[in-house]
Amino acid sequence: MESEAPAEAGQQDAVGHHALEVSGVSKAYGPTVALEHADLSLQAGRVLALLGENGAGKSTLVRILSGVVSPDTGEMMVHAAPYKPRSITEARGSQVATAFQELSLVPNLSVAQNLLLPRLAKSTLGLVSRRQVLTRGEEILSRHGLSRIDPDLEVSQLPLSDRQRIEIARAIENAGRVLILDEPTAALAETDWIFEQIIKARQRGVAILYISHRLAEVREICTSATVLRNGRSIATVGLEQATDGDIFEMMVGHRVDTTRQVAPKSARDPKPRVQVSDLQGEALNGVSFEINQGEVLGVAALEGQGQRALFRCLAGLTAAQGGTVQIDGKIAGYRSPRQAMHFASGVSYLPEERKTEGILTGLTAATNIVLPFLPRIAKMGFISARSEEATARRAAETVEMDKRYLSFDIADLSGGNQQKALMGRTLASGAQTLLLFDPTRGVDVGTKESIYTAIRQFAEAGGSVLFYSSELPEIVQLADRCLVLYDGRIAREFSGDDIAEHRLIAAMVGHSETEAA
Amino acid sequence: MTFSKDSTQDRSAFAQTGDARGVARVSRETINAIAVAVICIALLLGARFINPALGSWSQVETVLVLGSFLVVLSFGQGLVILTGGLDLSLPAVITLGGIMATNWIGMTDPTAWYLLPVVLLACAGVGLVSAIGIVWLRVPPFIMTLAMSIIVLSALLGYTRGSPRGGSPDAATALMKSSVLGLPSVIVFVIGFVIVGWLFQSRSVAGRYLYAIGTNLDAARIAGVPVVLMQMVPYVISAVCAGIVGIMLVGYSNGATLRMGDDYLLPSIAAVVIGGSSILGGRGTFLGTVGGALLLTTLGTIISAIGLQIGLRTIIEGLIVLTALLLLREELFQKLGSLWR
Amino acid sequence: MIDTTAPLAPSAARQVSAATLLRRVVQGGGMILFIYLALYAYYGAIEPRALRAHSIADLMNNTVPLALAAAGLTFVVLNRGFDLSVAGVISICNVTLAVAPLEGPGGAALSALMCLAIGATVGLVNGLLVGYARLQSIAATLATMIICQGIALVILRAPGGFVSEWIVYEMTDRLWGVIPVSGLVVAAVLLVWILIRRTDFGVSIYAVGADEQAAAMSGINVRRVRAGAYVCAGMLYGLAGFMLSAQTATGNPNSGAPLLLLAFAAVALGGTSLAGGRGGVFASIMGAATLMLLQKVLFSSGISSFYTGMFQGSVLILAVVFSGLIARIGERK
Structure with a gap:
């Protein structure tokens, strides 16, 4: 069921159609405001970058979009329908899924089990069938070019890079409409695999929010970027027109001066x-x-x-x-x-x-x-x-x-x-x-x-x-x-x-x- | 739970303004200790209305004497819990202290007060073995102290052949039965004990180290806390406290039994928890624990004076622990805090 | 092998390092099974009567209450929780059966249902307190245990009363003179456990125990799973109380207390990690069986029963140290 959903959704949605609309979303924890006012618009089949310094509110926004926390104010729409997820499962119900930066895989379960959580494949008796779980896991892995990974292996035995790939593959499986990738390349040495997956998802009409600190990578895969600063969305810019300097300025709020200020040390004997x-x-x-x-x-x-x-x-x-x-x-x-x-x-x-x-x-x-x-x-x-x-x-x-x-x-x-x-x-x-x-x-x-x-x-x-x-x-x-x-x-x-x-x-x-x- | 941890991170990362928050949080423990003490006094005074015989000075004395066992015991338990552990071997060590005092000292020479430190040393040895198992062999505290408890009790069973003999050493009897300046000397002793314990936990270098370890072991290690040594110390102290309680109990009832410690394990944990400490470690004060111990004892005394049967008494005790737990939840404090603002 | 968290690969062709394999065997109950069999062999050698149906049934009857209590506790420990209420539930069930004995097979069935209901109720309270009110499990169950003990004392103030004869005789009997009924009860519990392991709930228990946050982010309803584990645990404690009553034939408001620490010892001895997510019910049952067998063996070896505890405690520490070493070797790979 879950495996067919993305393809189905893809057929309905034309590229450029509004997939996710976020307006005026805010979140405060007690007296502290984590996110003051965020607007965001994702289009089907497009990749939008979310940029901002550490603590600008990116992770809070990701949590809100994924259904981990509920916003205090603001509205969200997925495919023109109100979107108010109270849990990750509800978000998935609206075909919105996230590959989290901190990875959400359960270490003592197998790759296949993790891919299918929270509902594993059942046999006719209604009991979890080991064989079917493995088969389904294998299917998902091969769909995302990961057939070299053994679906029966315990996740804790995998290297970090493969765990990140599985996290991403699982998110793509559940994301029929909106896919959120939070620092997806943190543990990956190269970007070929992930970009290939992003392009495939894009072709199906999935809207993608791409969060990364690496600007070069962002320029390669995204066409535009929304910049967050101090909990507010500052602007959305086309990446072709903006220089790195412009973007840094938007993120930090002023020009960044990187000239060397160290005075040459007097040439005394180094001890x-x-x-x-x-x-x-x-x-x-x-x-x-x-x-x-x-x-x-x-x-x-x-x-x-x-x-x-x-x-x-x-x-x-x-x-x-x-x-x-x-x-x-x-x-x-x-x-x-x-x-x-x-x-x-x-x-x-x-x-x-x-x-x-x-x-x-x-x-x-x-x-x-x-x-x-x-x-x-x-x-x-x-x-x-x-x-x-x-x-x-x-x-x-x-x-x-x-x-x-x-x-x-x-x-x-x-x-x-x-x-x-x-x-x-x-x-x-x-x-x-x-x-x-x-x-x-x-x-x-x-x-x-x-x-x-x-x-x-x-x-x-x-x-x-x-x-x-x-x-x-x-x-x-x-x-x-x-x-x-x-x-x-x-x-x-x-x-x-x-x-x-x-x-x-x-x-x-x-x-x-x-x-x- | 983990989500709420995350939210704390966010909260702090964005806290740029505002002044009152830190102070309020730190003094939460103090407020809690005061609250518990006030409830104690109110209970004692309130009991007068139920029965005029209650709430008299002599009854306060009774509460203090009966509470003294729990105060001493829960100091050690509190230190262990402060570092994120738990000591289940207390009943066994109490019995060890009691039986050594009667069977070993009491039999030979009741006046041999100078042998009492040897008893405490033996108890400390038990604590040390637990500590080594926990810190070096990485056995979870729960299992290690449980196993030590089973081992020590079995050794005592064998040593006494099932029936402890002998009477209380004079020094123990004197501690429990004599009085100083019109006060039972055990009350004077416990007041001294509380002062020393409070100084140790709240004012000493070692005390700070224990808080640091209980809060975050990795961070404490990086901050230069001698984590190996300081993780072991609480178990040794806890065992010594249990030994003292064993001797006190012997002095109080003039004899030891093999089950003399059984009734003290759960109250020792309950006193620490009611006193506002986190069972996860890193939070709590000894004064809070003292309040918790006295509150439990006061309640026990009043309820038994009212004449409720033991079953109902126990139920009420359990409900009190539960209420305290629900009231002490961090979230609740945060909610109340936001209401005041 | 029922309890291995990640079941062994069907074909030996899959590459599993020796250390990983060793770890899986140990955590899956292999180690405790081996210890038990070795101990039993020794017992058979020094005590020829040990292998008779009568002695086996006797041992089984002695073991079952502890084994069921440990089995229940395993649900909670797998979830990285503690449950002290085990003693309270057993006591309540025991005094209930002694105060209100119901005769005949129908009465016995009703009694068993009552015990399950008592256990489930207490478990539900624990589950709500820990799962939903987010209290620390050890503190919350400490409170419920004290309350349960009080309730047991209210029902029966001092030891006494009689458990219905049907329960006392039939539940400790042997079918066809061979198969102990108590053994069948344990077998039934194991069967249910195997079925639970093959449900989403069963998998979720392990997931929540290993990494609560990851489990939640994977779409598992952590609170419900946690509460469910406490309810299952409570029902098994109830069953333990039922079997204990069949064994003692009388009521005692403190009958559960001696089982509390031993149940934890059995779980730990079985290799279930107190850190959650590793281990299983079968291993805990074997842990309980080993503790009880150890008593018999020491007795037959002529060692005073006074010293049983010293051996039990030492075996417990050694087993935990050993399985800890194995786990660490496995993690390093």
């Missing part, structure tokens, strides 16, 4: 603080480099090139499988972040995932800041509220965080202020080497500036910084030197004014030196 040689690990194939005192070393890489493993290894979270790390000339033998903080001149780590690895919800921002060095401010093992507050305030000042936020539960602060608190904590730990993993992910422009300033001041005072960023302009602005990781190795190293976006990109995608130059 190495961290020496890494031939580091081997899960995703590391022999990485060697040095960080000097007073130096900001950037790391640039595409997703999953070993940067995460490198940082976690240096932070003491995972053990290296080979190679050595020396701090101040001493071979590092620490096995936990705690030991790392106290090893030699200290190593302090700002984690990648703010929500799951960074903040401690339920505790105040002040406690979050002072946690790593509690014993330092304690007397006889006890802490006075005053010394906690005073220490946290000093740390907050280094990142220009408003001190009135210190007594708040950190969960109630904005993402930017949470990040400032964590950054302040990392700086105040007293460690002379900082490992910053994407220190400005998902924060606003003002917070970014505060964090940049704090990093520069720290380096000027003689500290060493290793930082990874998913935003190249940030590396261009901040780094004294930059390593490009590719496939667990250092592909290239740039320093000084050689650090430019186009060079970094060329090295990141694995181009050899001659091509890059």
Whole structure:
């Protein structure tokens, strides 16, 4: 039944017909407005891109369209009929389906079972038939060019890229009219397969909403884009007329200045603080480099090139499988972040995932800041509220965080202020080497500036910084030197004014030196 | 549930303005503790109207003495729950403490008070074994403490051949039966215990570490909390508390039985939960737990004084736990919060 | 093999690594079945009478209440929940049967239905509290358990009363002198379980236990599945209470309490993961059987029954550590 529905719908709908109309949709969680006013129009057989910064309201809009949450106000129409889904199943009933960014596959069920959820194929007795489930699963897989995947395999056994493909295939199966793809290429190395699937769906008259951070990819498959900013849909533009600069301006609200602001370091003798040689690990194939005192070393890489493993290894979270790390000339033998903080001149780590690895919800921002060095401010093992507050305030000042936020539960602060608190904590730990993993992910422009300033001041005072960023302009602005990781190795190293976006990109995608130059 | 977690993320990501929200949330636990205490007092005073014999000072004393067992016990249970665990071995360890105090000390020399610390050390040993199993061997706390409970009780059964003998050591009797400055000395002891426990949980470095671990283990590890050690500490403390309760019970009833701890496991969890702690860990205060323990004891005393049969008493207790749970739901607090605004 | 979450491939041609296979066998009850058989072989060797129909039926009768309680608990644990109300439901059923004995086969059938209804009601309350009111399962079922214990005490204040003779004799008897009736009850439960496993509900229980959010996003009604699991669990506790009453022949308002912790031990011993989504009813029943058999074996070996618990506890820890190791090896692959 489900397999035939898309084809049927396709015959009815002419290309260009309004498939999904969204007008004035808003959503607030308590006092916070996640989505203020969004308008959107999807046409059958067309692909529309949804663009916006982190936190612009994209994920809330996706949740509303998919039936996960209900909007507070606004109207939605699918094929001219009112569309008010209260659950994913109801959305599917209107032939609207979503491939979620966080993947919605159940790990302990088979591929075929996942493809058919929530209603599996039954035999004549009304019981789930293993054989029929497999057959149906196989059919769906082959329809989407995935017949190489075993439908009987448990999803947890699949690599992430295949899980993403199955997530997409399932969404396409259920999307007769509207297909929503939320960051569908996050785990895919190439776009051929997905574009092929999108074109096939388009030909059937399915309207597609395509959400991606990768502008090049968006330009390839979409004709127009709707831009969200601060919870409002700003504009819908034809992608052929708009330059990247125009689009960024719409997303951020002002021109983005990516000129290099780093003053060339005075040529004093570089004193190495961290020496890494031939580091081997899960995703590391022999990485060697040095960080000097007073130096900001950037790391640039595409997703999953070993940067995460490198940082976690240096932070003491995972053990290296080979190679050595020396701090101040001493071979590092620490096995936990705690030991790392106290090893030699200290190593302090700002984690990648703010929500799951960074903040401690339920505790105040002040406690979050002072946690790593509690014993330092304690007397006889006890802490006075005053010394906690005073220490946290000093740390907050280094990142220009408003001190009135210190007594708040950190969960109630904005993402930017949470990040400032964590950054302040990392700086105040007293460690002379900082490992910053994407220190400005998902924060606003003002917070970014505060964090940049704090990093520069720290380096000027003689500290060493290793930082990874998913935003190249940030590396261009901040780094004294930059390593490009590719496939667990250092592909290239740039320093000084050689650090430019186009060079970094060329090295990141694995181009050899001659091509890059 | 997971969706509501997501919505929290959204909420915080967009919270740019407004001032009162954080403070309100953090002090929720304090408000809760005060509320529980007020209910306790109101109940005691209100009971006067039902029966003039109730609500007298001597009855307050009775409640405090009876409640002292639960207060001490639920401190340990509260710490374990704070880190996201659960200690099911409490009844066994209470019995271990009680039986060592009677069969081992009491038989040889009731005046040998200096042997009591050895009893507590033995209890701590049980807690340590549980902790090692949970942290190093990664056995779920529920299973590990359950297994330890079965093992310890069986060992005690074998050691006593089924019938514990001996009397209470003098020190235990003195703690439970004597008085200081006109107050039963156990009340003085418990007041001291509460102060120390509160300082430990809310004001000490170790206490902060426990909150951090209970909130988010990964984040705590990255923040430099000694997670291995600090995950083990609550189980040891909890076992020591259970040992103390065992000795107190021996002093109170001048003897030990093999089932002396049975009636304390569920109340110890209930006291922590009623006191406003999250069973998932990371939330709650010891003062709240003390309030929960006293509330449970007060209710028990009043209900039994009214003369209800034990079955109805139990039902009422269960309903109270349930009501407390429903009232304490996070969502409810958020709803109330939005009404006030 | 009934309980493997991802059934084994029909053809050996499919590539399944040895570690994955080992993990599936362990989590599917293979490990506990092996332990049980080894233990039984040892028992047969030291106690020749062990293999007689009478002793087998005796052992079976002793095991069944715990096995049914553990089977019920499995539904909830698969859902990543806890259920303490098992003790309360068993107690209520037991005292009900002792206070209102109904004679004859019709009376027995009515009694059984009553037990199922009591269990289903308590399960429904749990399911509403956990699934819809979103209370923590351990806290919510703690409350319902206390209430159930109270109800049991109201029905019967002190141990006493008589369970109807028909139930006492027939339910502990052997058919044709060979097949224990209690064994048939367990077999029936297993059959129902196999059927449930082949419904959308059965698959959903595993899905919700493994990843609630993904299950919801896949269109599964998480709340309904969760509530349904508690109801199924409650009905099995009711049946456990029924069989326990046949065994003890008398009423005791605290009769369920000793089964509470043992039921959890049986589930864990069977290899069902407390983290949800892995394991099954068959494994839990074998876990319960192993715990009870262990008692017999220790007794026959001349070890005082005082020390049974030490062995049970140690076996429990070892089994959990072992299956944890296996699971970790499997995940790494």
